Amino acid sequence: MNITLKTEYALRALQEIVNSGKGKPISRRIIADRQKISEHFLEKICLDLKKNNIVKSVMGPGGGFIVSKKLKDISLWDVYTSVESNDNWLSNCYPGNKNDCDISEKCRVKDIWFVFNDKVRHIMKSLTLQDIQIDE
Numbered sequence: 001m002n003i004t005l006k007t008e009y010a011l012r013a014l015q016e017i018v019n020s021g022k023g024k025p026i027s028r029r030i031i032a033d034r035q036k037i038s039e040h041f042l043e044k045i046c047l048d049l050k051k052n053n054i055v056k057s058v059m060g061p062g063g064g065f066i067v068s069k070k071l072k073d074i075s076l077w078d079v080y081t082s083v084e085s086n087d088n089w090l091s092n093c094y095p096g097n098k099n100d101c102d103i104s105e106k107c108r109v110k111d112i113w114f115v116f117n118d119k120v121r122h123i124m125k126s127l128t129l130q131d132i133q134i135d136e
Contacts, residue, residue: 003080009037010045010083014074014129017055017065025057025064045083052082071130080124 016031028046032039046065049055056068067074 002084004084006041006045006083007080009035009042010049010079011076012037013042013045013065014049014054014067014079017067018071018129023066025062025066027064030064048083049079052078054078054082067129072128074129075125076127076129076132077121077124079129 012035013031016035017026020026020030020034028042029039031037032042035042037045046055046057050057050065053068054074055065057063057065
């Protein structure tokens with residue numbers, strides 16, 4: 001499992017949306033300025049979050065982004081899988097992956113990573129934005 005800046009930025013953007021918006025839309029430009037995130041990169045993140053029903057956009061003057069669910073209904077796993085590709089959470093050592101490994105048939109290390117990834121996934125599914133006190 002590989003947690004990249006994309007996930008970190010998604011969480012920071014969500015924190016800004018929740019804390020600064022207070023139920024009102026907040027623009028991508030304001031989020032980018034306050035969180036020191038490239039607006040272009042943030043646009044991709046917001047589109048992924050929108051596509052996965054974590055945020056919704058409000059058009060027009062005063063528009064921007066708001067969360068589309070209650071914080072207790074958005075898990076860290078939801079955020080992570082919204083912005084990361086499957087390649088980032090399935091490592092080369094994932095059981096069943098025989099690519100790029102000459103000893104995969106007899107290697108037991110991949111089983112350790114499977115257990116590790118499974119535990120992390122379970123924790124991320126159990127923690128919500130409310131649990132990590134993303135709102136102040």
